[in-house]
Amino acid sequence: MARLEFFGVRGSHPTPMVDNLKFGGNTSCVVLYSDADADGKFPVILDLGTGLVKFAASQPQDGSFRGTALLTHLHFDHIQGLPFFSPIDRKGARLLIYGPSEDGMPLEACLNTLIGSPYFPVVLADLSGDISIGEIGGSGTTLDQPGSPKVVPALVDHTNSTYGFRIEIDEKIIVYVPDHQAPLVGEAVKDSVRDLCAGADILIHDAQYTLDEFKAKSHWGHSTYEYALAVARSANVKSLAFFHHDPVRSDSDLAEIERRYQRDFGDASFSVFAAREGLRVKI
Numbered sequence: 001m002a003r004l005e006f007f008g009v010r011g012s013h014p015t016p017m018v019d020n021l022k023f024g025g026n027t028s029c030v031v032l033y034s035d036a037d038a039d040g041k042f043p044v045i046l047d048l049g050t051g052l053v054k055f056a057a058s059q060p061q062d063g064s065f066r067g068t069a070l071l072t073h074l075h076f077d078h079i080q081g082l083p084f085f086s087p088i089d090r091k092g093a094r095l096l097i098y099g100p101s102e103d104g105m106p107l108e109a110c111l112n113t114l115i116g117s118p119y120f121p122v123v124l125a126d127l128s129g130d131i132s133i134g135e136i137g138g139s140g141t142t143l144d145q146p147g148s149p150k151v152v153p154a155l156v157d158h159t160n161s162t163y164g165f166r167i168e169i170d171e172k173i174i175v176y177v178p179d180h181q182a183p184l185v186g187e188a189v190k191d192s193v194r195d196l197c198a199g200a201d202i203l204i205h206d207a208q209y210t211l212d213e214f215k216a217k218s219h220w221g222h223s224t225y226e227y228a229l230a231v232a233r234s235a236n237v238k239s240l241a242f243f244h245h246d247p248v249r250s251d252s253d254l255a256e257i258e259r260r261y262q263r264d265f266g267d268a269s270f271s272v273f274a275a276r277e278g279l280r281v282k283i
């Protein structure tokens with residue numbers, strides 16, 4: 001039985017406001033463990049948004065940290081936690097980051113563009129631990145850690161080179177698609193997306209906009225609640241987590257949205273919920 005915890009569920013930018021504390025204001029970061037890793041020493045980290053800083057506080061600060069990060073793409077809201085991830089600034093600590101290159105620029109060079117002068121006082125190589133970078137290949141990768149999670153990446157429509165991840169772990173399937181451009185018209189789901197999400201025990205999917213908001217922001221790279229549901233339905237998943245909440249969405253907005261879709265889709269073959277910080281799910 002795999003376990004996951006949401007540390008950041010917000011899209012675009014952090015929203016540290018009183019109105020958001022229940023669902024949380026940190027950007028994308030979800031952490032996954034295999035049941036074979038009972039002590040939680042080998043996390044698989046899905047994206048490195050500001051939620052990563054909160055996750056850091058629960059991790060060893062003595063150089064014993066070991067983990068693998070899967071980076072969907074290089075937008076700020078998915079990498080901004082990395083330079084503040086204290087467990088990796090310790091001698092002996094190790095973090096392996098898999099992610100995409102961008103327009104032929106290697107992932108390491110991309111990260112060092114943001115994490116370096118004049119945008120940040122140090123570069124990744126200045127951190128005391130060992131960060132290694134792996135570029136995402138076209139087929140699956142089996143991670144060398146308890147439970148041997150298998151990661152299958154697939155390119156999805158967004159505004160730049162962006163992956164969704166299908167992670168097979170403890171005979172369960174977790175699919176993570178935080179940023180996904182819905183079709184401008186209709187709800188057709190590409191075969192590649194259906195294959196990525198097929199039969200998932202939990203699908204964590206972009207659900208940034210209402211249908212009304214999408215009319216004005218249809219080309220901004222994101223999905224509506226309705227499109228997230230369309231993907232879940234077409235891929236026959238067991239559970240759908242609305243994710244990458246729009247920064248304008250308050251706790252009461254999200255609670256109402258969650259209630260509405262749970263009511264309207266109560267007889268669907270899958271369950272629906274809105275991801276919130278601190279939520280732990282056993283799969």
Ligand SMILES: [Zn+2]
Nearest residue numbers: 011012077179
């Ligand atoms: Zn994003």
Ligand SMILES: [Zn+2]
Nearest residue numbers: 073075158179
């Ligand atoms: Zn993005």
